[in-house]
Amino acid sequence: MLTVTHYTVLSAILFSIGAITVLVRRNPLLMFMGIELMLNAVNLAFVAFSHYLQDMSGQVFVFIVLTVAAAEVAVGLALVVAIFRARDNVDVDEIDSLKG
Amino acid sequence: MTLYLWLIPAFPLLGAIFNALIGRRLSRQVISLVAVGAVVASFVVSVIAFFSLLSLPEDARLFHDTLYNWIAVGSFSVNVGLWLDPLSTIMILVITGVGALIHIYAVGYMEHEHDYARFFAAMNLFVFAMLMLVLADNYLLMFLGWEGVGVCSYLLIGYWFNRDNIAVGTDEKFLSPRSSATKAFVVNRIGDFGFTLGIILMFWTFGSLSFDTVFAQAPQMVSVGAPVITIMTLLLLLGATGKSAQIPLFVWLPDAMAGPTPVSALIHAATMVTAGVYMIARSHILYELAPTTLEIVAIIGVLTAFIAATIALVQNDLKRVLAYSTVSQLGYMFFALGVGAFGAGIFHLMTHAFFKALLFLAAGAVMHAMNDIIDMRRLGGLRKIMPITFWTFLIGALALSGFPLFSGFFSKDEILESGYTHGQLLLWVVGLVTALLTALYIFRAVILTFGGTPRWKEGEVVGGQEEHAHDAEKPHGLHPHEPKPIMWIPLVVLAVLAIVGGYIGLPEVIGTSAFAAFVDPVFHQTPIPISPTLEWTLIGISTAAAILGILIAIWLYVRDTKLPARLVSYYPWLYAVFANKYWVDQFYNAVVARPGYWLANAFWMDVDGRVINGLADGLGNLFRRAGQGLRSLQGGYARGYALAMLIGIVVVIAVVVTRL
């Protein structure tokens, strides 16, 4: 009854919602949350494929992604803290000193 | 094959480069030593080449050195090679010999000039180019020398480019040296255009430009009188009329007198202007295949000779008289070529080089003595003060007139005789009348300049301070004197040559012509038999014409000095025609020069100014605005970047999906 397609469509929806979050919100923390959402969606797709193809490498990959995501969040949030402590401003749109 | 021919043009080239690059910092002695030494060295090597050529049997007298392959593009191959046969031998002897004498003279004449090195560098470069012209073994290399002498002529005519009017002591307005140089170059360019087209046609017809190939193939590939060969020779003739100042391109030569007198002697009497004559003589095989063109050559020659002589008759500036005389004598050479007497034309070229250079150098001595006055109305009575100059000038005049026993007599006589025997009776008559006029105008010049009573005063203050700054601050009074030995020795040498130079070309009735024998293997002319009676008659007639001209000159300017003015008042219109040079200059100015200026101006202001500048600026502006537009993409706006990335991903997915 349940096929891979169900899971992957769910994954696509979650991915898109994560993308919207990154694009629409101006708070850097919320943008990070959107990124986490996207990563999770991808993880879901991997596990689904791993189950239906009966190949464990998908799950191993998810394991690694989990690790990387955690590391990324740590560094990213530290970055956010450093930047915004210096400027006392939490609007991403206002950080534009790299403009051309 | 010789191994030393290349030295002949190499010496002057090295001299030119030396003086051009470092001459400025060296003393006058070194500069003149290098310059004169280069030409003398060339002369020595030329003499050696001449004698080694003589040691060969008559029909094998050719040295053909190929130095290297210059251009090789597809089927077009041109070498740098030197071609020494009797014709080119005579040319190099004249160029280097007379050239050396003129260089020596110039050392004295130009000694007060500031830009000493530039003058001699240009003179040496000229000698190099002229030698390349006559030694080339193909038409393209000849053209290189052809253009080279044109450039050097420009450089040397415009030597005093800072001056505006060079006429001293008179109100006559001549063209400035700069304009004269430009005029010479531009008029020559028109001729060169014809030359270039001729060369192109030659390559297209024969597939090669080297003498041996073209001259061997021409008689086989082209029939006599065929259109292609007629057009080719006519185009080459156009080039020759430019370089040798014949109708229609003679207008530059009188204005070229704006240059220093040694320049006039070397370039505009002895060598450069003879390039056209040489070229036609060299191409005689081609011209013999185009009788129509030869006819035109003869007519142009005689017409030019006559018209130039009439103009020379009314000139007041001595150098201009000599300039028109050169044009006229070149006309004689063309006449000779046109009737097929190529040897006679070259013979006259040689003798003319001697006496015309002599006349110019002597005129230069007069200028030097008279603070640069050369307007004959202000001269007179110089024969007692400058005897050597007077006697050498007189010898030159007698040679020019064709007075018996002088060199000009033999060469001019041979030309007239050839004209008669080849059936060109009308042209012969005109040539005879011109001979009379020649004697008339040159003796008018002799009498006005050296004879009679002086029309100037000792100590009179007149011009001259610019050219020969003996005294840079104040002008000095007239104090004419004989020039220094370094200037009168060449005069004497040339005078001797003007007398004896003719004896190598004696007419048949008197003796053998060594000249003709030497040159004949090149031209292979079949001599037209002529009875001794006829020959003596012809000699007598031309002699009579010359003597008559001299006598008329003496009558007009010594015996009855009021007569010339009275004649002018009887025939004012005739005088006006001559004095205005047949209005040729004015005609060219209106028809060619003005429209040319207008066109050039239009191109400059409109095409270059508006169109091209607009295009360049517009392109620049376009890029600037594009850059500014693109700048706005980089807003530093992080979410914008993210959106862009997402759009990219979507596009990629869509593409991948639709392709699968």
Next chain:
Amino acid sequence: MDLGAITEAIVFYLFAAISVLAALGVVIARSPVRSALSLAVVFVSLAVMYVLLNAPFLAVAQIMIYAGAVLILFLFVIMVLNPRIDIVGGRPNAQTTAAIIVTLTLVLLLGAILSGGQIAPVTGQFTPEVIAREGHVQIIGNLLFSQFLLPFEIASVLLLIAIVGAMTLAKRDKNETAPTNR
């Protein structure tokens, strides 16, 4: 009719809906804390999915790492920075509209691909029976230390880098004073 299959389907649809709603909650919520908590709900529902997909170890790891560590990290930073309430809505400017359009396109595109595609044939040999017999953790452990050793080691180095990096970045300069509460 297989009872297991029906249960599976019900659980799937239920938790799928929960996860989507919670994800929307992340986007829409006004306060960052609320967003973080919605995110936690997403994590947990995904963990349930993993269980459905016969990956219990991953489900637990997911809850431990994401809901346990990452989320707490988010909450700590929110607390430290004390951001004001973020402005959502307001004027939907060009950026927002464009983002919505593009994302909708993305969803539709992916949906189209995924529904229409064919699944590759079964290649692996890890059937659910095998997993049940050998134990999920053992299997993953074996693979990590044999076939996927390199990524494993690199991941550990990456963690080290992350620790050092985070500490360096977040460190306060000596001259700076601690932020006061506003």
